[in-house]
Amino acid sequence: MEKNVNKVAEGSAPRWLGQFAGAVRKKWAGFSEIVTHGNFRVACSMFLMGTGQMMYKQWAKGALYLLIQAGFFAYFILAGAADLFGLFTLGTVEANPWYGIEGDDSVLMLITGILSVIMLILYLALYAANVKGVYETQKRVEAGKRPFTFLEDVKQLFDQKFYKTVLFLPVLGVSVFSILPIVFMILIAFTNYGDDIVPPRLVDWVGFENFGKLVAVGEYATTFFKIFGWNILWAVLSTGINYFGGLALALLLNKSCVKGKVFWRFFPILAYAIPGFITMLGFKFMFANGGPVNYYITQGGGDAIFFFGANSTWPARFIGLMVNAWISIPSSMLLATGILSNANKDQYEAAKIDGANAFQQFWYLTLPFVVFATTPVILSQFIGNFNNFGVFYFLRSDVAESAGYVLANDTDLLINWLYKMSIDNNYYSIGAAISLIIFLITSVISLVVYIFSPSYRQEETYR
């Protein structure tokens, strides 16, 4: 069985690539078939959408396609084509509001340009559906069947093709509200938008210059790699602490010897229920230079510790980890408690009979079982922690810079640096470049970890 598992894992990446290549080949074969075997009616629909359908007396469907084509052409003639070209130029005339001279708004042009690309893709998709549809009708007719009526087509949308009906609006919503902003952000990373270059001044494309600055320019490269290193360490440590902390608490409270479980479970739940930023502000107050912790230290004859001071790298990082644990362990505990309630008691009995001690039972039974069920959760926690903006923003935002860092302090994560770059210092394009790097890192880590996780490799185990 182990061999089979490894085989699946080894074959994972090529399998994906193979599937993709297969899909491309299939599409191409379909297109070739239509071009080769399509009749005059199909050819007509290739030029004017819907005409082929009309020739098969599918009047309503044909008219709809024709209207769609007319609509898209109207859009491209009136705005879309200019928007598409504007995406390349980002404007040529600078506005001068002093004299009422209207110019190009590069940022707006970037957004409308992306929208025009989305519209073009949508048009091409509908065009393909139109051609494919009429060819299918041709095949039906050639097979001696009659073409579908409009009513039958509509019925299909609520039957075999119901998924298309249901997914249409979400896909449209995702395109406009998710894909457009993401693509916008990605494209910003390749412009000089920010600092003094903000509307009414014109923004321009700069290629990979921003990425070059981040990883190759002296102090910035140093800052980037320092923050990146700490970010990875933070994500691993905080995810580990939160996950195993929650698991440990769940195991402890699961023990039959623990009296008043409900009472003890109340405290983590309370910590979970209190809004995170209140907890963080509480910790900030407790560990402030003049806060209660330092009060007792100095009252006890010691010297105050500047936990969040300009030089306090590790104390501040440690407190950050603890605050995050305080906020996150309860949710891990709840999750683990739920999973543990499904654990097979017989396995533990058998293990006991075989002489397994408590640690061995945990290591060979509990941990694999819990990890299997929670790998996606661990991944999401890892990504969440990697991009955990709040902790150090609340705890240490008043230390703007640390020695050896540019526009960042030594507890900042990449996401905090991104914020400082883009919001505090108006380096929007650099901020976008950082966010793109974060996106790449987190996607690669998630993908790799997930592919090699038991949840993916042994997908069938608990089915």
Add this chain to the structure above:
Amino acid sequence: MTKTIALFLAHALAVIAVLTTFGVLGLQREDQEAQERFTGVLEENVTLQILDNDTAKETGYLDELLNAFNEEYAQYGIKAVDANMGAYTDLEKLGPAGYGPDVVYQANDVLMRYALNKHIQPLPVEEMEAYSQIPIEAWDAYRMQMGEAEYTFAVPVNVQEPLLYYRKDLLPENWQEEWDDDKNGIPDMVENWADLYAFSAEIKASSNGTKFGYMKSLNDQYFAAGYFLSYGGYIFGKDETGAFDTEDIGLSAGESYKGARIIRQLAAVMDNNCADDTITTSAYELLGNGTYFATMTTPDVYESFVENFASSWSRTHRDWTEEEVDAYVRENLVMTKVPALPLSGDLTDREGETMDMTVMGGINGYAISSYTKAPNAALAFLEFASRKEWIARRCELLGIVPARADVVEEEGGVAEDVFDDLLNGRIYIMPGERAMTQVWASLGSLLRFIAEDGLANGTAYDTDDKLIAAMKKLDEDIYSAIHTLS
């Protein structure tokens, strides 16, 4: 097959033809003629959105001003209303999108950032009544050379500089004998930093660290900058046109390290809160209840101190009437010029020569958004709001230091002192450069480092050489933050 390919290609060509033809046509622009916006002809039946600060709203000043203006311009159908936006609404973001106020009241550094990208309109200030009453030093804060021409972007309303607030009733009973060496009737501890330092040390020691003399968040760049500026430091140099040169950063210039030393020394007479923002937020209450003897801040928050002092005093003097408390508070809460600095840059040097402190300051004023649809009506509003009676009224209600000389003359007192500082170059007007963000970030961190070192009696900044090196590094860091990415 031929038909399908032919019509498929015909469609593709049609799409490409439409996209390229209308793409190219769509990007063509007609030549637009530049239009002079200030024609002298008032736009009629328009509503002006006026953005003023929160204090102007809270004290009722803005309402009074708007009502009076609306009454005078009712015949033209011009109405000015509160823009009802946050005082720090960003015109740069809202303006180009067609939102935002028509008239903006802001500090010069913010307004001049707007000016850089033409978000505010250059004004024909020489034609305004207030022009001759406002000193050139105040107008300079709003002047900028752009290309061949020099423009002025706002009308100065008030001058901002840090002032010392202190509690007269907390002075030692024998201050005239012990703390008035020059016998000029002014306590030494509010005249000289060295004496204030000594007095602060005495209070802290005698109260076992529960009461303090001078207290201020030492990481506050705006207020701490004065220590560096006084000893020869500067933020940005100027080029041949008189514009700020952001490549010439001079916080380490002259003997500015002495300023850094003063900050380190001051930390020792304060408590652990001095390295962060805690004191800034608690100063109103703690000066009011007598925990602090003095602090430094701008004149526009005088009323907040009065309120906190009165509230605290009422709690301990329940038999006093409200009027008695108010009279006591106003008598004993003193707002005065910041003390003189020791020439040696050593706060333990009470006998040496002193010099006036140069402070970071600013000029607040009214500007007109470039995106206004009614520039002439907006200009009329500026004319109206900068009249003597309205500046005097603002002064009365908000406690500001006016920029008009005739109002200052009538006001006297602290206003005259601040005005004098402005005329004599003791106010370093905050540069209206976008790069100030990077200056504040790096400076704030160094201030915190130094303050924490002073609190812990550490060794990171305990010698002049270390302080000089730190200041030079500061300049380098600022340069890097400004120029590497731009």
